[in-house]
Amino acid sequence: MMSEHSDVIIEVQDLHATVEDTEILKGVNLQVKAGEIHAVMGLNGSGKSTFAKVLAGHPDYEVTSGQMLFRGQDLTAMEPHERAATGVFLAFQYPLEIPGVSNRDFLRVAYNAHRRARGEEEIDVFDFDDLIEECLDIVKMDISFLDRSVNEGFSGGEKKRNEILQMALLQPTLAILDETDSGLDIDALKTVAHGVNQLAGPDNAMVVITHYQRMLNYIVPAYVHVMADGRIVKTGTKELAQELESRGYEWILQEADVEVTA
């Protein structure tokens, strides 16, 4: 049925990827539809961050087979900046610091680059300031952060908020949040989750990589996936995250017949 296909934001089929000739992703399958939030969980080293980076087009990773279709468009053939411009956003586990570049300038340049890529006119400094203030409100971030260098000297929680600020500004169609909860105190976690919930809508989708069930008390996913040894080996609803919290991962690994050596 046409309508069934048209609301698929990302379709990953049997995706294999290597880093320095070592295969890390060994056949990932995932379909995310518009309006859905998916959580990806799994043991350390199972390939979650690799999956996020491969989606975003990190140059260290090579896709050796399989497909990533973003609204039917093959991402593999696209450069990272083209993926970003078409609406794929990755919030990093460890956001980069850019000394000497103010957060305000960085965000304005990024925003205008997206507009240009969409064939829209750039907006001027004044309109940008109005827009960014609305976004600051969503993440409850103080305006003074705009005049500091990008992420320089930001605390872990402030960096994460800054990532959500970028997301609020760029309004991606697919947002991938990699361990956005790591190092967040409970108030910052709630603020980030609130930002994510405010930005989640019927026309976009989010993939949230997390270790903690507690994040999913605030961001309610439609599906929870468990990754092991470079594949998604189990999919459930939010109750699966609660089960993982109490039972750990061993039973899933046994069920999926996955050996973990690390």
Ligand SMILES: Nc1ncnc2c1ncn2[C@@H]1O[C@H](COP(=O)(O)OP(=O)(O)OP(=O)(O)O)[C@@H](O)[C@H]1O
């Ligand atoms: N650049 C690289 N060079 C060599 N090995 C790598 C590289 N990047 C990732 N790997 C390996 O790939 C595997 C998967 O790593 P990845 O970071 O994707 O796991 P993860 O599930 O996100 O783990 P964590 O929960 O600890 O963040 C690990 O064994 C890691 O050492």
